[in-house]
Amino acid sequence: MLRLLPxxxxxxxxxxxxxxLDCSDPxxxxxxxxxVETHDEATGDYALVSARFKIMDELGYTSAHDPSNDGDxxxxxxxxxxxxxxFDMHLLNADKGYDTIVASVRLDRVYEGSQxxxxxxxxxxxxxxxxxxxxxxx
Amino acid sequence: MRILALAAxxxxxxxxxxxxxxxECADATGEARLGVLAGGLDFAQFSRTHLSVGVESWxxxxxxxxxxxxxxxxxxxxxxxxxxxxxxxxxxxVLAELRAFVVSNEHGDAKGGVLTVPxxxxxxxxxxxx
Numbered sequence: 119m120l121r122l123l124p125x126x127x128x129x130x131x132x133x134x135x136x137x138x139l140d141c142s143d144p145x146x147x148x149x150x151x152x153x154v155e156t157h158d159e160a161t162g163d164y165a166l167v168s169a170r171f172k173i174m175d176e177l178g179y180t181s182a183h184d185p186s187n188d189g190d191x192x193x194x195x196x197x198x199x200x201x202x203x204x205f206d207m208h209l210l211n212a213d214k215g216y217d218t219i220v221a222s223v224r225l226d227r228v229y230e231g232s233q234x235x236x237x238x239x240x241x242x243x244x245x246x247x248x249x250x251x252x253x254x255x256x
Numbered sequence: 257m258r259i260l261a262l263a264a265x266x267x268x269x270x271x272x273x274x275x276x277x278x279x280e281c282a283d284a285t286g287e288a289r290l291g292v293l294a295g296g297l298d299f300a301q302f303s304r305t306h307l308s309v310g311v312e313s314w315x316x317x318x319x320x321x322x323x324x325x326x327x328x329x330x331x332x333x334x335x336x337x338x339x340x341x342x343x344x345x346x347x348x349x350v351l352a353e354l355r356a357f358v359v360s361n362e363h364g365d366a367k368g369g370v371l372t373v374p375x376x377x378x379x380x381x382x383x384x385x386x
Binding site: 142143144222224225226227228229230231233234235236237238239240241243245246247248249250251252253 | 283284336355356357358359360361363364365366367368369370371372374377378379380381382383
């Protein structure tokens with residue numbers, strides 16, 4: 119049992135690994151669309167860390183307070199597991215009266231052997247709808 | 257007059273149900289591609305399909321789209337999701353599965369998801385079509 123103890127300690131001490139999903143659309147209308155999430159392989163849990171996107175050099179948001187956001191952007195309606203990554207980005211600025219969903223992300227993910235396929239759509243009510251394919255960039 | 261109006265409506269409905277368009281889904285490199293011929297109201301009925309991975313191809317109608325025969329075992333095309341499951345003609349083995357999300361607004365629409373071909377690979381795909 120004592121021999122196993124170091125292994126158990128290491129296993130429980132290992133933090134959930136964070137990685138970036140780098141997503142793009144075939145037409146190239148997205149300047150960037152990145153999602154950072156963590157996956158704890160011990161528990162299987164996923165967690166959203168951040169997300170940001172920009173469309174055609176004009177409209178974009180990051181999931182934090184940022185001057186370019188014109189308010190605070192947070193995650194709502196998160197549904198995140200092995201099969202899918204779904205969330206909305208909510209913009210709030212009480213002074214300017216912003217209280218709205220600025221983006222909806224709907225991604226499927228499939229693991230097939232050593233391959234991972236992650237794809238879906240980015241819906242920006244003020245900017246358009248985009249089919250996207252994502253790759254994992256660690 | 258009412259009969260004429262009813263006839264016009266019926267003719268319109270008949271025309272709508274006869275329209276068909278291909279929904280084509282492919283990865284960025286074009287290595288994997290799946291097409292389904294959609295028709296009926298809201299294009300929710302799929303009558304033909306073709307699948308290709310590299311140089312291999314499959315088709316529900318090899319006389320029109322060359323390839324090994326396959327069958328559309330299950331499909332769903334709604335306002336938010338598009339699902340297609342393809343099997344061999346005996347329905348013994350799943351040859352491919354498409355799981356995609358659908359969104360639309362006044363700026364346009366988009367479909368994207370993942371195409372899985374068991375034993376061959378998995379690809380993130382974007383789709384064009386109705």
